[in-house]
Amino acid sequence: MSRNIVLSTLALCLLAACNTPAQPESTDPQTQAAAAKHPVPQQLDFRRLQGVAQSFEIDGQTVHYRAFENIVYVQNPVDTRYQVMNIYIPEAYFHGGSVQGFDADSAPIFLPNQVGGYMPAAPGKPEPNTRNGNQPNAIMVALSQGFVVASPGARGRSDAGGRAPAAIVDLKAAVRYLHANDAAMPGRAERIISNGTSAGGALSALLGTSGNAPDFEPYLREAGAAPASDAVFAVSAYCPITNLEHADMAYEWQFNGVHDYQKISIQNIDYRVERKLVKGTQTAEQTALSDQLASQFPAYVNSLNLRDEIGRPLRLEADGSGSFKNYMNRRLLQSAQLALNEGTDIPEQDWLTVRGSRAYAADFHGYARFVGRQKTTPAFDAVDLSSGENNLFGDEATDKKHFTDFSMRHSTVPGARRADNGIVRLMNAMNYIGPDGTRHYRIRVGQNDRDTSLAISAILALKLQNHGKQVDYHIPWGVAHSGDYDLPELFAWARKISQEP
DSSP: OOOOEEEEEEEEEEGGGSSSOSSOOOOOHHHHHHHHHSOOOGGGOGGGOOOEEEEEEETTEEEEEEEEEEEEOSSSOSOTTTSEEEEEEEGGGGTTOOBTTBOTTTOEEEEEOOOOTTOOBOOOOSOEEGGGTTEEOHHHHHHHTTOEEEEEOBOOTTSGGGSTTHHHHHHHHHHHHHHHTTTTSSSEEEEEEEEEETHHHHHHHHHHHTTTOGGGHHHHHHHTOOSSOOOOSEEEEESOOOOHHHHHHHHHHHHTTOOEEEEEEEEEETTEEEEEEEEEEOOHHHHHHHHHHHHHHHHHHHHTTOBOTTSOBOOOOTTSOSHHHHHHHHHHHHHHHHHHHTTOOOOOBTTEEEETTEEEEEOHHHHHHHHOBOSOSSSSSOTTSOSHHHHHTOOSSOSOOBOSHHHHHTOOSTTOOBOOHHHHHTTOGGGGOOSSSOOEEEEEOOTTOOSSOHHHHHHHHHHHHHTTOEEEEEOOTTOOSOOOSOHHHHHHHHHHHHTOO
């Protein structure tokens, strides 16, 4: 159903001129104690800021909020186009009021990043989503439901200062800003819910698994991040482009034998990404590399000691078959069945057996042929250093680098260099999964997504689940590589977990 959205500014009222205080002090004793123990550097003190009173309409409801935009969240910024954050707070919280059961002390903080393709990203704003029929974006929906919203920008790979691990360092610094200012601003920093799509989904997951990890401390100190926690309460990750060290072998395990492709050519215009399809067929050399990479994936899967939801081990045989592949078939069947239950008409497809309103059987490699290959081999660490990920792991001296031993051995670029393993490790959520840290994860990857193997998100979800995390993982039917397409369900989940003790 289409939503009527009207954006407006209420007299552009600076807080200094308003009759209400700029920000109510928290009354929570634990928050006050934490603030006293770790004083906020003056440069990062939220109380110094002035905001603007604004509003929009959504579903006939007028949402009043205050906007604090372009907040530099580190003391030593390299690029203030991106190392800034927009914070939006429901107006009611400045008057002792509540919104849908939340108030200034209890409101969760929704943290959506705008990163795509590991490119630099400006912070988001409450405005209609032009890619989704001008429907309200996630920030608008969050504000309408009483969430405080903090949308951080982050540096990206197109600038020398934005190579790995700059983006995750920036997002962590933004989280630290929120924790440091918990007593000074509405919203509960112990209830930060991160959200991102694609590379942004990978960074969202990494925020969750690597909270307060010592590996990042030198980078955060150099940036002048606030002396506070960088842990988040929950993670929403749409189609995360993660686990880059193993993404090539996972992609070939899925698409090995599929030779034709429709490759996406990306034109980078600052943080705006234009995507065009280019058709082709894998060369004999690429096919041979695909065979080699696919044969390496079973050993990796087996090294993870994965188990399904009832404790059964998930493994792969040397030929790529096995219980993990059967698990992927079950997840695709669940996706189809849920779509059928919701009344979706599923056309006949040779990889899926449907009888009436029941989905009976799925063939994973038939599914791969059906959705089609999108990337040539190797998909991420390209042997000619042509991928965005090669650019991500470059530095000021070398624009693009390999980040796997396999592609380094098969490189076609004279004098190619390899990224440091320590830097590569910092960008993978899988490397930080343990018994502690963020408990709640919501992972969504569309059934028509071809940007990375479905196995990558499944492995992430399973490993989290095996470490006792609460994981809501689903493969929505008919959805391509995208995010924020199920906002009612996303915020129902966010509200439910936020109300836990």
